[in-house]
Amino acid sequence: MRYKKIPSPAYVLEEEKLIQNLTLLKRVQEEAGVHIICALKGFSFHHVFPLVKQYLHGATASSLHEAKLVFDKMHVKAHTYCPVYVPDEFDEIQAISSHITFNSLSQYERYKSKMKSDISYGLRVNPGYSEIETELYNPASPNSRLGIFHTHLGDTLPEGIEGLHFHALCENTSYTLERVLASFEKLYHPLIQQAKWLNFGGGHLITRKDYEPDHLIHVLKNFKQKYPTIQEIILEPGSAVGWQTGVLVSTVLDIVQNGDIPTAMLDVSFTCHMPDCLEMPYKPMVLNTVEQSAFEYNLGGMSCLAGDYMGTWFFENELKVGDVVIFDDMIHYTMVKTSTFNGINLPDIGILKTDNSYEIIQSYGYDDYKKRLS
């Protein structure tokens, strides 16, 4: 197995797979005539930002630190949207942002006097439609705090506002986008006609195998034809950039046999290193597992949290201490959400290059843990 020689534990990005994703995103960008930017909240692997910049139009930030990372590592100004701006940070955010979006009219009023001519400002609105069933990930629910409701806006864009932004998708298809757009147009038609740019948020899982990029291109072109005054349409996916681009390599440290099904205790943790598995929840793919076999295991994390385990997977062979267990698709929304709960160390961050060589980009230790506490 190609991951066998990689020191465990490690998040391993495969450069070739990332390039494949970026190539597809660039095609959509060019054929639809839109700008695709990378959402840092989902993909912050900044070592490869120079590569990402060769394909995409920049990046979107949801905090001062993300905006700084965009400026520092991608050398472009960020499209910044924060659900709420911290007063002491606003000037610094302005200095490194090309677009700034406000989440509420009160935030717009608060910062109106600071608005600058070289930044384009927008409002986030609730498009009034979404198909996300998990409440934790539904940004456009009827009670969502994210985005202004159409009933709070009149028929004219507030002074200095040039753009509208919505985010209502999560791992959705272009057919869902089509339905969101229908609702968005119905609620905000006069404002769309006045806007210079529109940002259709993230959640477009363009790089998933069953996604139909050509249908997305068709939807976007159609929309543009209806509103010729719109100068820029922006999509800001995070997941689609890092989708299926790498793995989390772990190692079996012990086998605990307390119930009917044995648990392989790993040198990683679901709660610290794969939190979405517990939050969403979802069961990750593990390489070299099969539908059925005699070798059924729970996989256990190394923290003391009782629920830090998942089950069950069937392996091709019996698991033994020292065996490598590989979690697939562990690059987006993992590294950005890790914690050092229990003092557990963070996995290395590494890259498998196109020539098959492996480079450890970052590794962590006691000092990183200590610095987060006091």
Ligand SMILES: Cc1ncc(COP(=O)(O)O)c(C=O)c1O
């Ligand atoms: C405002 C906004 N834009 C973009 C994204 C990225 O979404 P995804 O990673 O699902 O493409 C998110 C995700 O939460 C978001 O809240």
